[in-house]
Amino acid sequence: RILILDFGSQVTQLIARRVRESGVYCEVWPFTATDDRIRGFAPKGIILSGGPASTVDEGSPRAVEAVFSMGVPLLGICYGQQTMCMQLGGLVEKSDHQEYGRAYVEVREDCALTRDVWSSGAREQVWMSHGDRVAKLPEGFRIVAVSEGAPNAMIADDARHFYGIQFHPEVVHTPHGAQLLRNFTHGVCGCTGDWTMAAFRAEAIQRIRAQVGDGKVICGLSGGVDSSVAAVLIHEAIGDQLTCIYVDHGVMRGGETEQVVRTFRDRFNITLVHRDASDLFLGQLEGVTDPERKRKTIGRLFIEVFEEEQAKLGGADFLAQGTLYPDVIESVSATGGPSVTIKSHHNVGGLPENMRMKLVEPLRDLFKDEVRELGRELGMPEEIVGRHPFPGPGLAIRIPGEVTRERVQILQKADAIYLEEIRAAGLYDAIWQAFAVLLPVRSVGVMGDGRTYESVCALRAVTSTDGMTADVYPFTMEFLTRVSARIVNEVRGINRVTYDITSKPPGTIEWE
Numbered sequence: 001r002i003l004i005l006d007f008g009s010q011v012t013q014l015i016a017r018r019v020r021e022s023g024v025y026c027e028v029w030p031f032t033a034t035d036d037r038i039r040g041f042a043p044k045g046i047i048l049s050g051g052p053a054s055t056v057d058e059g060s061p062r063a064v065e066a067v068f069s070m071g072v073p074l075l076g077i078c079y080g081q082q083t084m085c086m087q088l089g090g091l092v093e094k095s096d097h098q099e100y101g102r103a104y105v106e107v108r109e110d111c112a113l114t115r116d117v118w119s120s121g122a123r124e125q126v127w128m129s130h131g132d133r134v135a136k137l138p139e140g141f142r143i144v145a146v147s148e149g150a151p152n153a154m155i156a157d158d159a160r161h162f163y164g165i166q167f168h169p170e171v172v173h174t175p176h177g178a179q180l181l182r183n184f185t186h187g188v189c190g191c192t193g194d195w196t197m198a199a200f201r202a203e204a205i206q207r208i209r210a211q212v213g214d215g216k217v218i219c220g221l222s223g224g225v226d227s228s229v230a231a232v233l234i235h236e237a238i239g240d241q242l243t244c245i246y247v248d249h250g251v252m253r254g255g256e257t258e259q260v261v262r263t264f265r266d267r268f269n270i271t272l273v274h275r276d277a278s279d280l281f282l283g284q285l286e287g288v289t290d291p292e293r294k295r296k297t298i299g300r301l302f303i304e305v306f307e308e309e310q311a312k313l314g315g316a317d318f319l320a321q322g323t324l325y326p327d328v329i330e331s332v333s334a335t336g337g338p339s340v341t342i343k344s345h346h347n348v349g350g351l352p353e354n355m356r357m358k359l360v361e362p363l364r365d366l367f368k369d370e371v372r373e374l375g376r377e378l379g380m381p382e383e384i385v386g387r388h389p390f391p392g393p394g395l396a397i398r399i400p401g402e403v404t405r406e407r408v409q410i411l412q413k414a415d416a417i418y419l420e421e422i423r424a425a426g427l428y429d430a431i432w433q434a435f436a437v438l439l440p441v442r443s444v445g446v447m448g449d450g451r452t453y454e455s456v457c458a459l460r461a462v463t464s465t466d467g468m469t470a471d472v473y474p475f476t477m478e479f480l481t482r483v484s485a486r487i488v489n490e491v492r493g494i495n496r497v498t499y500d501i502t503s504k505p506p507g508t509i510e511w512e
């Protein structure tokens with residue numbers, strides 16, 4: 001396995017993605033990890049990430065001693081290369097020729113990283129983002145590639161297996177970047193690339209059995225990808241020691257509750273408590289129009305109902321959660337300074353951390369797309385593993401103004417038509433999230449010979465990689481008019497449809 005030490009680059013997680021895609025397990029730790037911890041992890045190779053700081057500045061971060069003295073291969077990327085050079089006796093200086101974005105390097109010599117990818121004499125496209133550059137190489141290093149702004153675009157110390165790259169091989173704008181990284185992990189470090197989902201599944205099952213013993217596990221199922229995959233995996237490990245609780249808050253998508261209950265009970269034979277709490281939730285939402293109050297009301301009731309159901313079961317020893325790797329990566333502060341924060345947890349349905357049970361979190365080493373792959377490996381249906389994200393407060397935050405049962409039903413119908421058309425057009429997987437919003441605005445229309453005065457429905461569809469930023473999905477006008485016609489004709493209560501063309505930022509994905 002490979003260890004990535006993070007100096008705070010925006011794209012450190014991409015290094016981890018590329019390494020894992022090549023079948024090698026890796027973890028991302030903050031650069032402040034101690035020598036002992038690093039030695040204990042026993043990596044086959046270490047990668048030092050880029051970062052926003054300048055090695056020339058006083059107090060800028062440095063790699064710990066162990067990375068140079070453990071005798072394992074080392075790859076420094078951007079800032080990682082600069083601090084490696086500095087710490088090994090080289091010199092880094094501010095450059096007047098800053099390079100950001102697309103750049104070209106000239107390959108001067110071959111090395112283990114370029115094997116079968118680049119040949120000497122070639123000119124290759126890379127992605128640069130740096131202001132500083134290595135001015136004097138440490139002893140033992142030679143130059144492999146140069147660019148206009150970086151005389152040491154790629155360097156190698158073959159004897160120690162230390163390598164440095166000034167550009168970013170982990171981003172797609174460096175066309176052969178993944179292969180360069182693969183040459184490091186497989187060629188230099190000797191990793192075999194046998195980290196597959198099948199292997200992960202087998203190991204995870206052993207780990208769950210070892211942790212749980214003959215204890216009882218409870219899992220809150222939301223219908224989303226993460227809790228669903230966690231539940232199926234845990235069930236495969238411990239069978240009936242697992243009970244899932246599904247709280248229906250009455251603001252799910254149309255038909256979703258039935259689908260979840262059916263899939264888990266009938267297809268996977270999982271013991272599932274299905275609590276229909278829609279009266280309670282919709283009752284308490286009466287008169288509530290403020291989005292944050294909606295969220296708080298739903299969050300509070302969810303915990304109350306969940307605890308009630310759990311008590312009825314006589315409690316449990318463990319609580320299962322679908323926590324993912326991006327939630328647990330210890331991130332380095334934006335300045336690259338020494339302060340270390342842990343990203344906040346996104347719990348299943350927002351359960352409190354003080355629910356006096358030990359946690360079973362079998363997905364905490366995985367990225368989202370790896371969880372999907374694991375779900376497929378477990379034989380889960382595509383409509384669950386490929387599902388768009390859905391917010392915990394459900395349709396309540398897609399009905400600005402007061403949420404009533406009638407309005408929920410109107411929205412469910414419109415939303416179902418929209419998604420049906422998206423699926424039929426083969427667009428579902430190209431979109432991060434698509435949904436309808438029922439506006440608290442009425443407009444005048446004409447149907448047949450009569451005047452109508454009904455609600456307006458807004459459609460939203462965005463592309464995104466992490467939900468932090470988003471672009472509007474560019475449907476054709478023909479598609480949009482078809483969906484509009486169907487909604488207005490088939491859903492009583494809606495007589496006008498609009499398409500939301502706001503990106504994030506400045507908008508958010510949800511309307512509330």
Ligand code: XMP
Pocket residue numbers: 295389390391392393433467468504507508509510511512
């Ligand atoms: P925004 O609207 O902030 O949404 O651009 C970003 C992502 O987060 C989801 N979202 C939520 N998820 N509880 C959740 O579990 C919430 O209260 C909530 N609000 C927004 C949203 O669907 C999108 O995927």
